Amino acid sequence: MENKYCHQSCDPAAQKMLKRAEELNIETVWDRYAAQEPQCGFGQLGLCCRVCSMGPCRVDPFGDGPQKGVCGAGADTIVARNLVRTAAAGASSHVDHGYEYIQALKKAAQGEIPYPIKDEGKLKAIAAKLGLSAEGKTKEELALAIAEIAAQDFANTGEEPMKWVTASAPAERVEAWKKLGVAPRNPDRDIRSALSQTNIGTDADPVNMLLTAVRMGLVDAYGGLHLTTDLQDIIFGTPTPVASEANLGVLKEDKVNIVVHGHVPLMSEKLVEWANKLNDKAIVAGAAGIQLAGICCSGNEILMRQGVPIATNFLSQELAIATGVVDAIVVDIQCIMPSLTTVAECFHTKVITTMPIAKIPGATHVDFNLEEADAKAQEIIELAIANYRNRDKSKVHIPQEKTSFLGGFSVEAIVGALAKVNAEDPLKPLVDNIAAGNILGAAALVGCNTVKLTQDSVHVGLAKELLKNNVLIVSTGCAAQALAKAGLMNPAATEQYAGEGLKAVLTAVGQAAGLNAPLPPVLHMGSCVDNSRIADLLSALAGYLKVNVKDLPIAASAPEFMSEKAIAIGTWAVAMGILTHLGPTPQVLGSPIVTGVLTDKVEELLGGKFIVEADPVKAAATIINHIIDKRQKLGLTVPQA
């Protein structure tokens, strides 16, 4: 549909809702972005410094004005300092999330909270990777021992790397990071040290600071992502393939609609449980039942384990409320627009905050806590049910768009599907098909939306180009939600978008796995913390082939990134040795040294580097050339031009 909203979003449901928002005079993220233009050029280049109150200072990128801040810091120092602080903030979000789970696992093991330990298989697998013997231990004892190792990582005062790093990363990577002096020792201490290093008058050396940015990426990955996925799977179960639907059409006019948004499934898993238990109460209230739907990574978490549909992704979160049928939007932490309460004022929608560090003026706060998780989840669901009667029918406007898709592709689920082809040696069919050129390589499409690019357009454009060229895609976060909405995660997409070689492989695996259809060409591997799953898959592949991750024919991409968390994750991907594409330009161009290191020199040290390209077709071409280059170096066949 060609219309004036298609420059804002390529999602037809979002386009319809943008029109609706305009009719109702509702301000959205796109309006606020327009009001901000032109945005500050110094800030965009990373040249604005607010580290001390002698500033704010800025360096003139054209060389005419000041070249130093008041303290004497030049462009390279200022840009590097800002980048480290961004990566540290990103890492702190994921580490904070992981830390919640150390507490949760400990309390669950001691029977203090209503969360049973669901996945004994994963419990034993994590124990094994940490070198813990499961023999003679109850599952509670083993869970407690795992929680204690995690807690020790946060108490490490020595120089040796965190246990979660040595247990999760390939040994060759750990050695490389140790050699550079960037292996994480203790997430809290490393983040503190990064903030201290970038204070006024401490480090002025941009390269020294960039090493700390790499450490922040690794802190994010192991003190945040890996730790979190591992403990979440133990408590809630490891995802298995599940059918669901995506886009605003999943909301129901005749049901109590509860939208879950944020990142930490401790609350959202309980909401799923209590929505089921209280469904009859919704019927008594005059509705046909309760419809749950998710936004952002809390949405991905309950999709992966419970099949709860996806309402939308980051950029269109306000538009979900504008449907007029959301009785409650329940949020925890991260990526929640403070404007939700303003949009909700135009409707009956209750915005419910649940975490002590994430309150929004105008919202209803329910102090969710693990000990009272059941009572609090019940309270939230009952608030939503009670609010159903306040709905103004004249304001109901649900776009009908929704797509069906398959989610739940944990590493275990992928290996399980491959085992149906070769039970003894599950990775062999995948590796054989990569070697034969049926699968050219693989790409991870991850990360956010940004208002600076047409919503979902780079995700979708890039994915279609890669699939056409037989590149298998794995995806997480809002990228995965974009690709699900665009219909790229179902068997029909394999027929429509995959190149011949890839299509044949996915069809054979799908048949063997009993799907009676091909596997989807884009595999949904979960939330952003589940980028750990992608790393585990790549590490397993590299181990199988007896090569290093940096030698694999693969790439990563955050085509529409916007969050500080994405900067930290992207830096980790580079540190793993992976070519990492970004769509929007990060705020570093003000420093030739920083830009040069990130897009070139870092490759000599770590094997990966960043590329920046907002055009999806051009980005795909660069990724494909990179994959072909890696194939050549491995002595694999390359397609004829």
Ligand code: BF8
């Ligand atoms: O952690 S992809 S907009 S929701 S930051 Fe946020 Fe970005 Fe979405 Fe999940 Ni990830």
